[in-house]
Amino acid sequence: NAGVTQTPKFRVLKTGQSMTLLCAQDMNHEYMYWYRQDPGMGLRLIHYSVGEGTTAKGEVPDGYNVSRLKKQNFLLGLESAAPSQTSVYFCASSYYGQRETQYFGPGTRLLVL
Amino acid sequence: AQSVTQLGSHVSVSEGALVLLRCNYSSSVPPYLFWYVQYPNQGLQLLLKYTTGATLVKGINGFEAEFKKSETSFHLTNPSAHMSDAAEYFCAVSSGTYKYIFGTGTRLKVLA
Numbered sequence: 119n120a121g122v123t124q125t126p127k128f129r130v131l132k133t134g135q136s137m138t139l140l141c142a143q144d145m146n147h148e149y150m151y152w153y154r155q156d157p158g159m160g161l162r163l164i165h166y167s168v169g170e171g172t173t174a175k176g177e178v179p180d181g182y183n184v185s186r187l188k189k190q191n192f193l194l195g196l197e198s199a200a201p202s203q204t205s206v207y208f209c210a211s212s213y214y215g216q217r218e219t220q221y222f223g224p225g226t227r228l229l230v231l
Numbered sequence: 232a233q234s235v236t237q238l239g240s241h242v243s244v245s246e247g248a249l250v251l252l253r254c255n256y257s258s259s260v261p262p263y264l265f266w267y268v269q270y271p272n273q274g275l276q277l278l279l280k281y282t283t284g285a286t287l288v289k290g291i292n293g294f295e296a297e298f299k300k301s302e303t304s305f306h307l308t309n310p311s312a313h314m315s316d317a318a319e320y321f322c323a324v325s326s327g328t329y330k331y332i333f334g335t336g337t338r339l340k341v342l343a
Contacts, residue, residue: 122274149329158240160321160333161275168329176330208274217329218263218282222274 120144122223124209130229131199139194139226141209149212150192151176151220152184154205161208167192199230233258235324237334245342250309252337254296254322257303263325264305266296269336270318278320281305292316317341 122143131137141150148169153161163176167186181203183195192211196203206227210220238253256262263282267275279290286298292315296307305322322334 151329158335160235160335161331162333163330166329210275212329218325219265219277219280220329220331222267222276224274225272 122209122211122221124207124223124226126226127224128227128229130231131196132231133200135199136195136197137199137228138196139207139209139228141192141194141211141223142190143192143209143211143221144190145211145213145221146189147211147213147221148189149214149217149220150186151210151212152182152192152194153208153210154178154203155208155225156205164194164207199228201230204228204230233262233324233326233332235322235332235334237320237322237337239337240335241338241340243340243342244312246314247311250294250307250312250316250339252307252320252322252339254305254307254334255303256305256322256324258324258326260326264296264298265323265325265331266290266294266305266307267321267323268318269321275321278307312339312341314341314343 151166152164165184167173170189209223212220236255265280266278281298289295319338323331
């Protein structure tokens with residue numbers, strides 16, 4: 119099992135550009151999450167999904183959109199990137215029977231110039 | 232509302248010394264508590280968790296944590312630090328659902 123994988127690992131964007139981050143998990147987990155990690159602030163939840171076709175806002179959703187068309191994939195989109203979105207993005211997943219335990223991907227480092 | 236406070240953003244210990252990383256939480260419901268470790272340029276890895284039952288929880292690599300309800304604490308300890316323990320450690324709280332609240336992290340440095 120690969121667990122939770124994220125692509126790309128690193129990306130540089132110019133202000134106003136758009137991009138999509140892909141998260142994939144092969145553990146058949148129902149729940150998936152997107153977090154951002156900023157220095158001195160820990161991890162903050164952007165959006166999450168409790169199942170295929172459903173998404174919900176987390177703590178810091180502004181400027182991001184998500185989609186969960188397939189159970190194994192959770193996409194995070196930036197429509198018009200801003201320097202404030204420079205961060206490390208982590209995807210995580212958990213399953214219904216033990217939903218309090220999340221498994222994290224390796225992260226995507228995004229720099230917006 | 233739930234919150235997590237990690238005291239000390241940076242902690243340095245000598246190799247072989249005791250490691251103590253502090254975590255205090257607030258929660259209006261019985262909490263689930265977690266410690267995650269993040270090695271450089273990697274994702275978060277679960278070290279240990281408290282859900283119910285025994286309040287002293289043992290994790291990987293010799294780490295353990297004790298849930299103290301009266302003190303609203305979940306401090307992480309390791310009796311003997313190794314160079315390989317150098318990483319950033321995050322405490323998190325959950326109400327038992329899928330939503331976590333993370334602390335701001337403590338970076339552990341191990342001195343030779």
